[in-house]
Amino acid sequence: MIGKLKDIALAMQGKLYGPGDEELIRSISTDTRTLRPGDLFLALRGEVHDGHAFLAQAIDKGAKGIVISEPGLAEKYMTRDLNIILVDNTLHGLHRLALWHRQKFDVPVIGITGSNGKTTTKDMVAAVLNEKFNVLKTEGNYNNEIGLPLTLLKLLPEHEAVVLEMGMRGLGEIDVLCQIANPTAGVITNIGVTHFELLGSVENIAKAKGELLEHIPTSGFALLNGEDEWSHRLGSLCRGKVLFFGFSQQAHIKAENVSLGEVSRFDVEAFGKKMNVHLPLPGEHNVLNALAAAGVGLQLGLSLEEIASGLNKVKLSAMRLAKVAGINNTIIINDAYNANPTSTKASLQVLVSSQGERKIAVLGDMRELGAIEEESHFQIGEYVVQLGIDHLIAVGNLANFMAEGAICAGMPKEKALAFADNDGAKRYLRSLLMPGDVILVKGSRAVKMEEIVNFVTQPEGKE
Numbered sequence: 001m002i003g004k005l006k007d008i009a010l011a012m013q014g015k016l017y018g019p020g021d022e023e024l025i026r027s028i029s030t031d032t033r034t035l036r037p038g039d040l041f042l043a044l045r046g047e048v049h050d051g052h053a054f055l056a057q058a059i060d061k062g063a064k065g066i067v068i069s070e071p072g073l074a075e076k077y078m079t080r081d082l083n084i085i086l087v088d089n090t091l092h093g094l095h096r097l098a099l100w101h102r103q104k105f106d107v108p109v110i111g112i113t114g115s116n117g118k119t120t121t122k123d124m125v126a127a128v129l130n131e132k133f134n135v136l137k138t139e140g141n142y143n144n145e146i147g148l149p150l151t152l153l154k155l156l157p158e159h160e161a162v163v164l165e166m167g168m169r170g171l172g173e174i175d176v177l178c179q180i181a182n183p184t185a186g187v188i189t190n191i192g193v194t195h196f197e198l199l200g201s202v203e204n205i206a207k208a209k210g211e212l213l214e215h216i217p218t219s220g221f222a223l224l225n226g227e228d229e230w231s232h233r234l235g236s237l238c239r240g241k242v243l244f245f246g247f248s249q250q251a252h253i254k255a256e257n258v259s260l261g262e263v264s265r266f267d268v269e270a271f272g273k274k275m276n277v278h279l280p281l282p283g284e285h286n287v288l289n290a291l292a293a294a295g296v297g298l299q300l301g302l303s304l305e306e307i308a309s310g311l312n313k314v315k316l317s318a319m320r321l322a323k324v325a326g327i328n329n330t331i332i333i334n335d336a337y338n339a340n341p342t343s344t345k346a347s348l349q350v351l352v353s354s355q356g357e358r359k360i361a362v363l364g365d366m367r368e369l370g371a372i373e374e375e376s377h378f379q380i381g382e383y384v385v386q387l388g389i390d391h392l393i394a395v396g397n398l399a400n401f402m403a404e405g406a407i408c409a410g411m412p413k414e415k416a417l418a419f420a421d422n423d424g425a426k427r428y429l430r431s432l433l434m435p436g437d438v439i440l441v442k443g444s445r446a447v448k449m450e451e452i453v454n455f456v457t458q459p460e461g462k463e
Contacts, residue, residue, distance in 0.1 A: 011100035012093035018083035037062030098149030114189025124293035128310035133160035143167035178215035191230035197370030245291035275304035336449035357436030364443020365396030381405025
Protein backbone atom coordinates (compact mmCIF):
# COMPACT_ATOMS: atom_id res chain seq x y z
CA MET A 1 0.00 0.00 0.00
CA ILE A 2 1.42 3.37 -1.01
CA GLY A 3 -1.30 5.65 0.33
CA LYS A 4 -4.27 7.87 -0.40
CA LEU A 5 -4.43 9.75 -3.68
CA LYS A 6 -4.50 13.11 -1.94
CA ASP A 7 -1.31 12.25 -0.05
CA ILE A 8 0.35 10.91 -3.18
CA ALA A 9 -0.46 14.13 -5.05
CA LEU A 10 0.96 16.17 -2.19
CA ALA A 11 4.14 14.08 -2.09
CA MET A 12 4.57 14.51 -5.85
CA GLN A 13 4.00 18.28 -5.53
CA GLY A 14 1.14 17.87 -7.99
CA LYS A 15 -2.47 18.97 -8.27
CA LEU A 16 -5.21 16.35 -7.92
CA TYR A 17 -8.35 16.48 -10.06
CA GLY A 18 -11.23 14.05 -9.74
CA PRO A 19 -13.41 12.39 -7.15
CA GLY A 20 -10.83 10.22 -5.40
CA ASP A 21 -9.14 12.18 -2.58
CA GLU A 22 -9.49 9.21 -0.23
CA GLU A 23 -8.87 6.49 -2.83
CA LEU A 24 -6.11 4.08 -1.77
CA ILE A 25 -3.32 3.22 -4.23
CA ARG A 26 -1.50 -0.06 -3.86
CA SER A 27 0.96 0.22 -6.72
CA ILE A 28 2.32 2.47 -9.46
CA SER A 29 2.56 1.39 -13.11
CA THR A 30 4.66 2.97 -15.84
CA ASP A 31 3.85 0.33 -18.47
CA THR A 32 0.34 -0.47 -19.72
CA ARG A 33 1.48 -3.99 -20.65
CA THR A 34 1.84 -4.91 -16.97
CA LEU A 35 -0.73 -2.52 -15.49
CA ARG A 36 -3.26 -4.09 -13.13
CA PRO A 37 -6.74 -2.75 -12.34
CA GLY A 38 -6.49 -0.22 -9.51
CA ASP A 39 -2.94 0.89 -10.33
CA LEU A 40 -1.98 4.53 -10.63
CA PHE A 41 -0.53 4.98 -14.13
CA LEU A 42 2.43 7.35 -14.35
CA ALA A 43 3.16 8.67 -17.84
CA LEU A 44 6.95 8.80 -18.19
CA ARG A 45 8.70 10.39 -21.13
CA GLY A 46 11.59 8.33 -22.50
CA GLU A 47 13.94 8.46 -25.46
CA VAL A 48 11.66 6.18 -27.49
CA HIS A 49 8.19 6.24 -25.91
CA ASP A 50 6.06 8.84 -24.18
CA GLY A 51 3.67 7.42 -21.62
CA HIS A 52 1.19 10.20 -22.38
CA ALA A 53 0.45 8.38 -25.64
CA PHE A 54 -0.86 5.38 -23.70
CA LEU A 55 -3.30 7.07 -21.34
CA ALA A 56 -6.39 5.66 -23.07
CA GLN A 57 -4.96 2.13 -22.80
CA ALA A 58 -4.20 2.64 -19.12
CA ILE A 59 -7.74 3.84 -18.45
CA ASP A 60 -9.25 0.95 -20.43
CA LYS A 61 -7.21 -1.53 -18.39
CA GLY A 62 -8.62 -0.17 -15.13
CA ALA A 63 -6.13 2.41 -13.88
CA LYS A 64 -7.52 4.15 -10.80
CA GLY A 65 -5.83 7.36 -11.87
CA ILE A 66 -3.18 8.88 -14.10
CA VAL A 67 -0.15 11.07 -13.42
CA ILE A 68 0.65 13.45 -16.28
CA SER A 69 2.62 16.62 -16.99
CA GLU A 70 0.56 18.07 -19.84
CA PRO A 71 -2.19 20.50 -18.71
CA GLY A 72 -4.03 20.07 -22.01
CA LEU A 73 -4.43 16.36 -21.39
CA ALA A 74 -5.72 17.05 -17.90
CA GLU A 75 -8.51 19.11 -19.43
CA LYS A 76 -9.23 16.38 -21.98
CA TYR A 77 -9.63 13.58 -19.44
CA MET A 78 -11.31 15.68 -16.74
CA THR A 79 -14.66 15.03 -18.40
CA ARG A 80 -14.40 11.43 -17.21
CA ASP A 81 -14.92 10.06 -13.72
CA LEU A 82 -11.15 9.80 -13.43
CA ASN A 83 -8.48 10.82 -10.94
CA ILE A 84 -5.73 12.92 -12.47
CA ILE A 85 -2.52 14.19 -10.83
CA LEU A 86 -0.87 16.98 -12.81
CA VAL A 87 2.83 17.49 -12.06
CA ASP A 88 5.62 19.58 -13.57
CA ASN A 89 7.64 16.49 -14.53
CA THR A 90 6.45 12.90 -14.10
CA LEU A 91 9.94 11.49 -13.43
CA HIS A 92 10.57 14.07 -10.74
CA GLY A 93 7.13 13.29 -9.35
CA LEU A 94 8.07 9.61 -9.15
CA HIS A 95 11.28 10.49 -7.31
CA ARG A 96 9.45 12.67 -4.77
CA LEU A 97 6.86 9.98 -4.16
CA ALA A 98 9.49 7.27 -3.66
CA LEU A 99 11.40 9.41 -1.17
CA TRP A 100 8.19 10.19 0.73
CA HIS A 101 7.34 6.49 0.87
CA ARG A 102 10.87 5.43 1.86
CA GLN A 103 10.86 7.91 4.76
CA LYS A 104 7.94 6.05 6.37
CA PHE A 105 10.24 3.11 7.18
CA ASP A 106 13.10 2.83 9.64
CA VAL A 107 14.92 -0.11 8.08
CA PRO A 108 18.48 -0.73 6.85
CA VAL A 109 18.82 0.28 3.20
CA ILE A 110 21.93 -1.12 1.52
CA GLY A 111 23.07 0.60 -1.68
CA ILE A 112 25.32 -1.45 -3.96
CA THR A 113 27.34 -0.10 -6.87
CA GLY A 114 30.62 -0.81 -8.67
CA SER A 115 32.00 -1.36 -12.15
CA ASN A 116 31.47 -5.13 -11.99
CA GLY A 117 29.45 -7.52 -9.90
CA LYS A 118 26.69 -5.17 -8.72
CA THR A 119 23.85 -7.54 -9.50
CA THR A 120 25.66 -10.63 -8.23
CA THR A 121 26.59 -8.87 -5.00
CA LYS A 122 23.03 -7.61 -4.60
CA ASP A 123 21.77 -11.18 -4.92
CA MET A 124 24.36 -12.39 -2.41
CA VAL A 125 23.61 -9.67 0.14
CA ALA A 126 19.89 -10.41 -0.15
CA ALA A 127 20.52 -14.16 0.25
CA VAL A 128 22.55 -13.56 3.40
CA LEU A 129 20.09 -11.11 4.96
CA ASN A 130 17.17 -13.41 4.14
CA GLU A 131 18.53 -15.73 6.83
CA LYS A 132 17.31 -13.24 9.44
CA PHE A 133 15.18 -10.57 7.76
CA ASN A 134 12.32 -10.12 5.32
CA VAL A 135 14.20 -8.46 2.46
CA LEU A 136 13.11 -6.26 -0.43
CA LYS A 137 15.68 -6.24 -3.22
CA THR A 138 16.12 -4.82 -6.69
CA GLU A 139 14.70 -7.16 -9.31
CA GLY A 140 16.02 -7.45 -12.86
CA ASN A 141 17.66 -4.29 -14.14
CA TYR A 142 15.65 -1.88 -11.96
CA ASN A 143 18.81 -0.05 -10.87
CA ASN A 144 18.35 3.37 -12.48
CA GLU A 145 16.39 6.60 -11.97
CA ILE A 146 13.15 4.79 -12.86
CA GLY A 147 13.71 1.29 -11.51
CA LEU A 148 15.06 2.28 -8.10
CA PRO A 149 12.08 4.45 -7.08
CA LEU A 150 9.68 1.81 -8.39
CA THR A 151 11.47 -0.73 -6.18
CA LEU A 152 11.18 1.53 -3.13
CA LEU A 153 7.45 1.94 -3.76
CA LYS A 154 7.12 -1.82 -3.13
CA LEU A 155 8.36 -1.36 0.42
CA LEU A 156 5.84 -2.77 2.92
CA PRO A 157 5.62 -2.75 6.73
CA GLU A 158 6.70 -6.40 6.85
CA HIS A 159 10.02 -5.64 5.15
CA GLU A 160 12.99 -5.48 7.54
CA ALA A 161 15.81 -4.62 5.11
CA VAL A 162 16.21 -3.23 1.59
CA VAL A 163 18.98 -4.10 -0.87
CA LEU A 164 19.24 -1.71 -3.81
CA GLU A 165 21.47 -2.00 -6.85
CA MET A 166 22.59 1.43 -8.10
CA GLY A 167 23.74 1.78 -11.69
CA MET A 168 25.11 4.87 -13.38
CA ARG A 169 26.46 6.12 -16.68
CA GLY A 170 27.70 9.53 -15.59
CA LEU A 171 28.57 11.83 -12.72
CA GLY A 172 25.73 12.83 -10.44
CA GLU A 173 23.48 9.87 -11.20
CA ILE A 174 24.23 7.85 -8.07
CA ASP A 175 23.85 11.06 -6.09
CA VAL A 176 20.29 11.35 -7.41
CA LEU A 177 19.52 7.72 -6.52
CA CYS A 178 20.86 8.22 -3.01
CA GLN A 179 18.74 11.33 -2.50
CA ILE A 180 15.73 9.10 -3.15
CA ALA A 181 16.87 6.02 -1.22
CA ASN A 182 18.61 7.52 1.83
CA PRO A 183 20.94 4.49 2.14
CA THR A 184 22.12 3.53 5.61
CA ALA A 185 24.99 1.45 4.23
CA GLY A 186 26.88 1.03 0.97
CA VAL A 187 28.94 -1.50 -0.96
CA ILE A 188 31.31 -0.64 -3.80
CA THR A 189 32.37 -3.87 -5.48
CA ASN A 190 35.28 -2.37 -7.47
CA ILE A 191 36.32 0.46 -9.76
CA GLY A 192 36.96 -0.41 -13.42
CA VAL A 193 36.65 1.13 -16.87
CA THR A 194 32.90 0.69 -17.41
CA HIS A 195 31.38 3.81 -19.05
CA PHE A 196 34.86 5.16 -19.85
CA GLU A 197 33.44 6.76 -22.99
CA LEU A 198 31.11 8.95 -20.93
CA LEU A 199 33.34 9.61 -17.93
CA GLY A 200 36.72 9.89 -19.65
CA SER A 201 38.96 8.58 -16.86
CA VAL A 202 39.08 5.99 -14.11
CA GLU A 203 39.32 8.89 -11.66
CA ASN A 204 35.91 10.15 -12.79
CA ILE A 205 34.49 6.63 -12.61
CA ALA A 206 35.72 6.37 -9.02
CA LYS A 207 34.26 9.80 -8.25
CA ALA A 208 30.87 8.75 -9.65
CA LYS A 209 30.83 5.51 -7.62
CA GLY A 210 32.01 7.40 -4.54
CA GLU A 211 28.84 9.46 -4.53
CA LEU A 212 27.23 6.56 -2.68
CA LEU A 213 29.66 6.92 0.23
CA GLU A 214 28.89 10.60 0.66
CA HIS A 215 25.31 9.69 1.59
CA ILE A 216 26.13 7.12 4.29
CA PRO A 217 25.26 8.55 7.75
CA THR A 218 27.65 8.49 10.70
CA SER A 219 25.63 5.59 12.11
CA GLY A 220 26.06 3.61 8.90
CA PHE A 221 28.84 1.64 7.25
CA ALA A 222 30.51 0.93 3.92
CA LEU A 223 32.13 -2.21 2.50
CA LEU A 224 34.97 -1.57 0.04
CA ASN A 225 37.16 -3.87 -2.04
CA GLY A 226 40.54 -4.17 -0.37
CA GLU A 227 42.06 -5.56 -3.57
CA ASP A 228 41.14 -2.43 -5.49
CA GLU A 229 43.48 0.59 -5.35
CA TRP A 230 40.78 3.11 -6.20
CA SER A 231 38.45 1.80 -3.51
CA HIS A 232 41.10 2.58 -0.88
CA ARG A 233 41.14 6.17 -2.08
CA LEU A 234 37.39 6.48 -1.62
CA GLY A 235 37.19 5.43 2.02
CA SER A 236 37.58 8.96 3.37
CA LEU A 237 34.31 10.00 1.68
CA CYS A 238 32.25 7.93 4.13
CA ARG A 239 31.20 9.45 7.47
CA GLY A 240 30.33 6.03 8.87
CA LYS A 241 32.37 2.92 9.53
CA VAL A 242 34.54 1.75 6.60
CA LEU A 243 35.42 -1.94 6.25
CA PHE A 244 37.52 -3.60 3.57
CA PHE A 245 37.03 -7.10 2.19
CA GLY A 246 39.66 -9.11 0.33
CA PHE A 247 42.41 -11.71 0.49
CA SER A 248 45.12 -9.78 2.34
CA GLN A 249 45.70 -9.93 6.08
CA GLN A 250 44.84 -6.22 6.31
CA ALA A 251 41.25 -6.83 5.17
CA HIS A 252 38.57 -6.73 7.87
CA ILE A 253 36.61 -9.53 6.15
CA LYS A 254 39.00 -11.89 4.40
CA ALA A 255 38.97 -15.18 2.52
CA GLU A 256 41.52 -17.86 3.33
CA ASN A 257 42.16 -21.39 2.05
CA VAL A 258 40.37 -20.65 -1.22
CA SER A 259 39.57 -23.57 -3.51
CA LEU A 260 37.96 -22.57 -6.82
CA GLY A 261 35.75 -24.76 -8.98
CA GLU A 262 32.10 -25.22 -9.84
CA VAL A 263 31.62 -24.61 -6.12
CA SER A 264 34.01 -22.15 -4.51
CA ARG A 265 35.16 -23.23 -1.04
CA PHE A 266 36.90 -20.87 1.36
CA ASP A 267 37.09 -19.73 4.96
CA VAL A 268 35.66 -16.35 5.89
CA GLU A 269 37.71 -14.82 8.71
CA ALA A 270 36.43 -11.68 10.42
CA PHE A 271 36.96 -10.11 13.83
CA GLY A 272 38.64 -13.17 15.27
CA LYS A 273 36.07 -15.69 14.04
CA LYS A 274 36.20 -18.10 11.11
CA MET A 275 33.64 -20.09 9.11
CA ASN A 276 33.93 -22.35 6.08
CA VAL A 277 31.75 -21.37 3.13
CA HIS A 278 30.56 -23.38 0.14
CA LEU A 279 29.53 -20.87 -2.53
CA PRO A 280 27.67 -22.50 -5.47
CA LEU A 281 29.42 -20.21 -7.98
CA PRO A 282 32.78 -20.28 -9.73
CA GLY A 283 35.40 -17.56 -9.89
CA GLU A 284 37.68 -15.58 -7.60
CA HIS A 285 35.62 -12.47 -8.30
CA ASN A 286 32.59 -14.19 -6.79
CA VAL A 287 34.56 -14.95 -3.64
CA LEU A 288 35.15 -11.20 -3.30
CA ASN A 289 31.46 -10.50 -3.87
CA ALA A 290 30.62 -13.05 -1.19
CA LEU A 291 32.98 -11.33 1.26
CA ALA A 292 31.15 -8.06 0.69
CA ALA A 293 27.85 -9.81 1.44
CA ALA A 294 29.38 -11.39 4.55
CA GLY A 295 30.51 -7.95 5.72
CA VAL A 296 26.99 -6.55 5.38
CA GLY A 297 25.58 -9.51 7.27
CA LEU A 298 28.07 -9.11 10.12
CA GLN A 299 27.29 -5.42 10.49
CA LEU A 300 23.57 -6.18 10.69
CA GLY A 301 23.99 -8.75 13.43
CA LEU A 302 24.11 -12.07 11.58
CA SER A 303 26.41 -14.85 12.76
CA LEU A 304 29.01 -16.39 10.49
CA GLU A 305 26.93 -19.57 10.53
CA GLU A 306 23.90 -17.66 9.21
CA ILE A 307 26.06 -15.95 6.59
CA ALA A 308 27.52 -19.25 5.38
CA SER A 309 24.00 -20.69 5.14
CA GLY A 310 22.80 -17.71 3.09
CA LEU A 311 25.75 -17.82 0.69
CA ASN A 312 25.17 -21.51 0.12
CA LYS A 313 21.66 -20.68 -1.16
CA VAL A 314 22.62 -17.92 -3.61
CA LYS A 315 20.79 -17.92 -6.92
CA LEU A 316 21.95 -15.37 -9.45
CA SER A 317 19.92 -13.27 -11.86
CA ALA A 318 19.60 -14.47 -15.45
CA MET A 319 22.53 -14.59 -17.92
CA ARG A 320 25.26 -14.36 -15.31
CA LEU A 321 27.61 -17.34 -15.55
CA ALA A 322 24.61 -19.62 -15.96
CA LYS A 323 25.64 -23.06 -17.19
CA VAL A 324 23.21 -24.62 -19.65
CA ALA A 325 23.34 -27.68 -21.87
CA GLY A 326 24.26 -27.01 -25.48
CA ILE A 327 23.81 -29.18 -28.52
CA ASN A 328 26.10 -32.15 -29.10
CA ASN A 329 26.82 -32.68 -25.37
CA THR A 330 28.42 -29.30 -24.82
CA ILE A 331 28.22 -26.86 -21.92
CA ILE A 332 27.39 -23.19 -22.50
CA ILE A 333 28.35 -20.61 -19.88
CA ASN A 334 25.74 -17.91 -20.48
CA ASP A 335 27.25 -14.65 -19.24
CA ALA A 336 25.55 -12.53 -21.87
CA TYR A 337 24.04 -9.90 -19.59
CA ASN A 338 26.87 -7.37 -20.00
CA ALA A 339 30.61 -6.97 -20.43
CA ASN A 340 33.58 -4.74 -19.78
CA PRO A 341 37.32 -5.56 -19.69
CA THR A 342 37.42 -6.50 -16.00
CA SER A 343 34.30 -8.66 -16.00
CA THR A 344 35.32 -10.32 -19.26
CA LYS A 345 38.68 -11.35 -17.82
CA ALA A 346 36.96 -12.75 -14.74
CA SER A 347 34.56 -14.77 -16.89
CA LEU A 348 37.40 -16.08 -19.04
CA GLN A 349 39.08 -17.33 -15.87
CA VAL A 350 35.88 -19.20 -15.04
CA LEU A 351 35.89 -20.74 -18.52
CA VAL A 352 39.46 -21.97 -18.08
CA SER A 353 38.70 -23.50 -14.67
CA SER A 354 35.61 -25.32 -15.96
CA GLN A 355 35.76 -29.06 -16.58
CA GLY A 356 35.62 -29.98 -20.24
CA GLU A 357 37.55 -30.69 -23.40
CA ARG A 358 38.10 -27.65 -25.63
CA LYS A 359 37.52 -24.17 -24.19
CA ILE A 360 35.85 -21.73 -26.60
CA ALA A 361 35.36 -18.00 -25.93
CA VAL A 362 32.56 -16.27 -27.83
CA LEU A 363 32.98 -12.59 -27.02
CA GLY A 364 30.94 -9.65 -28.21
CA ASP A 365 31.75 -5.96 -28.21
CA MET A 366 32.39 -4.22 -24.91
CA ARG A 367 30.58 -0.92 -25.32
CA GLU A 368 31.06 2.60 -23.90
CA LEU A 369 34.87 2.43 -23.72
CA GLY A 370 35.46 5.48 -25.90
CA ALA A 371 39.11 6.25 -26.63
CA ILE A 372 40.35 2.96 -25.15
CA GLU A 373 37.95 0.66 -27.03
CA GLU A 374 40.42 -0.63 -29.65
CA GLU A 375 43.21 -1.18 -27.14
CA SER A 376 40.86 -2.87 -24.66
CA HIS A 377 39.53 -5.34 -27.24
CA PHE A 378 43.05 -6.11 -28.48
CA GLN A 379 44.14 -6.82 -24.88
CA ILE A 380 41.22 -9.19 -24.32
CA GLY A 381 42.34 -11.12 -27.39
CA GLU A 382 45.83 -11.36 -25.92
CA TYR A 383 44.39 -12.49 -22.58
CA VAL A 384 42.45 -15.30 -24.26
CA VAL A 385 45.77 -16.71 -25.48
CA GLN A 386 47.51 -16.17 -22.13
CA LEU A 387 44.89 -18.38 -20.51
CA GLY A 388 45.35 -21.16 -23.07
CA ILE A 389 41.82 -21.01 -24.47
CA ASP A 390 41.43 -23.08 -27.65
CA HIS A 391 39.19 -20.91 -29.84
CA LEU A 392 38.10 -17.27 -29.94
CA ILE A 393 34.98 -16.19 -31.80
CA ALA A 394 34.72 -12.40 -31.66
CA VAL A 395 31.47 -10.65 -32.59
CA GLY A 396 30.59 -7.06 -33.42
CA ASN A 397 32.02 -3.81 -34.69
CA LEU A 398 35.21 -4.25 -32.64
CA ALA A 399 35.63 -7.98 -33.21
CA ASN A 400 38.61 -7.53 -35.51
CA PHE A 401 40.66 -5.92 -32.75
CA MET A 402 39.95 -8.83 -30.40
CA ALA A 403 40.86 -11.43 -33.01
CA GLU A 404 43.99 -9.48 -33.96
CA GLY A 405 45.09 -9.41 -30.33
CA ALA A 406 44.74 -13.18 -30.10
CA ILE A 407 46.60 -13.80 -33.38
CA CYS A 408 49.42 -11.45 -32.40
CA ALA A 409 49.73 -13.35 -29.13
CA GLY A 410 50.16 -16.66 -31.00
CA MET A 411 46.71 -18.11 -31.66
CA PRO A 412 46.42 -19.62 -35.17
CA LYS A 413 44.31 -17.50 -37.52
CA GLU A 414 41.86 -20.31 -38.12
CA LYS A 415 41.12 -20.38 -34.38
CA ALA A 416 40.63 -16.63 -33.88
CA LEU A 417 37.77 -15.48 -36.07
CA ALA A 418 35.84 -12.21 -36.17
CA PHE A 419 32.20 -11.87 -37.22
CA ALA A 420 30.30 -8.66 -37.83
CA ASP A 421 27.06 -9.97 -36.33
CA ASN A 422 25.52 -12.74 -34.27
CA ASP A 423 24.13 -14.62 -37.29
CA GLY A 424 27.52 -15.47 -38.72
CA ALA A 425 29.03 -16.23 -35.33
CA LYS A 426 26.26 -18.54 -34.14
CA ARG A 427 26.24 -20.61 -37.34
CA TYR A 428 30.02 -21.00 -37.28
CA LEU A 429 29.95 -21.92 -33.58
CA ARG A 430 27.27 -24.53 -34.16
CA SER A 431 29.42 -26.16 -36.87
CA LEU A 432 32.48 -26.08 -34.61
CA LEU A 433 31.03 -27.72 -31.51
CA MET A 434 32.16 -31.17 -30.44
CA PRO A 435 31.15 -33.28 -27.43
CA GLY A 436 32.80 -32.07 -24.24
CA ASP A 437 33.34 -28.49 -25.38
CA VAL A 438 32.78 -25.67 -22.88
CA ILE A 439 31.78 -22.32 -24.37
CA LEU A 440 31.67 -18.92 -22.70
CA VAL A 441 29.28 -16.43 -24.32
CA LYS A 442 29.70 -12.84 -23.15
CA GLY A 443 29.20 -9.32 -24.49
CA SER A 444 27.65 -5.96 -23.76
CA ARG A 445 23.89 -5.82 -23.42
CA ALA A 446 23.46 -4.02 -26.75
CA VAL A 447 25.10 -6.92 -28.65
CA LYS A 448 22.39 -9.41 -27.49
CA MET A 449 24.71 -12.37 -27.21
CA GLU A 450 21.87 -14.44 -25.78
CA GLU A 451 20.83 -14.95 -29.40
CA ILE A 452 23.93 -17.09 -29.81
CA VAL A 453 23.18 -19.00 -26.61
CA ASN A 454 19.64 -19.72 -27.80
CA PHE A 455 20.90 -20.94 -31.17
CA VAL A 456 23.36 -23.46 -29.75
CA THR A 457 21.05 -24.78 -27.05
CA GLN A 458 18.17 -25.66 -29.37
CA PRO A 459 17.78 -28.55 -31.83
CA GLU A 460 18.47 -27.87 -35.49
CA GLY A 461 15.99 -25.47 -37.02
CA LYS A 462 14.74 -24.05 -33.71
CA GLU A 463 15.68 -20.84 -31.89
